[in-house]
Amino acid sequence: MTFTAQGLAPVTNPLNSVLVEKKLINFDQKFIQLVSLAEGLPRTEVLESGKNYWRGVCRSAIFRFPDDLEILKLDARSYVDRSKGIIQIRSAARLGQSDLGVNLRRVEYLFNQLEKF
Template sequence: MTLSMPTEAKEAEKTLPPCPNSPNCVSSQAADSDHFIAPFKIKGGPEDAFSALKKALSEQSRTVVTEATGTTLHAEAASLIFRFVDDVHAILDADAGVIQIRSASRVGYSDFGVNRRRIEALRTALQQAGVIE
């Protein structure tokens, strides 16, 4: 007996939460250029890349990985002074050879580019580890 998921459920597993209208969010699945950031294109094994992402997130200051499965990840990053929390979501899409990524502030309107810089710092760390292009 084989269990199969409806197509909608499979696609939902590959979908990040949408960005709000405010500029304090970036997502590789955003349709608009203000919020869009390129996904991480995997080199080599998808599981290795996802494991490296989890490690890189854990090594960022004031960042805690709160949930992780084989294909999804959620982390919380707190700002230094006011301890505002940003949410980082990642989805491993091994079929497409990418990691979909999103970082967004929970409160406020502007983040002064913090979320974009966070994702680009992760990109650099994963490129240096040789797991993404």
């Protein structure tokens, strides 16, 4: 997948993918926590891990269908308070026209677990 200074690639099919962006306090720490949560998801393989960007592939339990999962920490230089920033998570099915809500649930799970830290 690709990203620019504006963020992750847009969703092309809302029936099988989701892109969620949240403005968070202590977003450097939150990014690290989200990456840790993502790496702990079942059947997830890390493809790329960097200071501001993480990418992996999550596979379904039975048929092992691949879904791309990306986490991006956007640059905070434009904010007065540098502890605040935006984190985007994109989860998208590689195959099929519908994911039956799996990708949305995955992203919601990650953000819900983040609140427990």
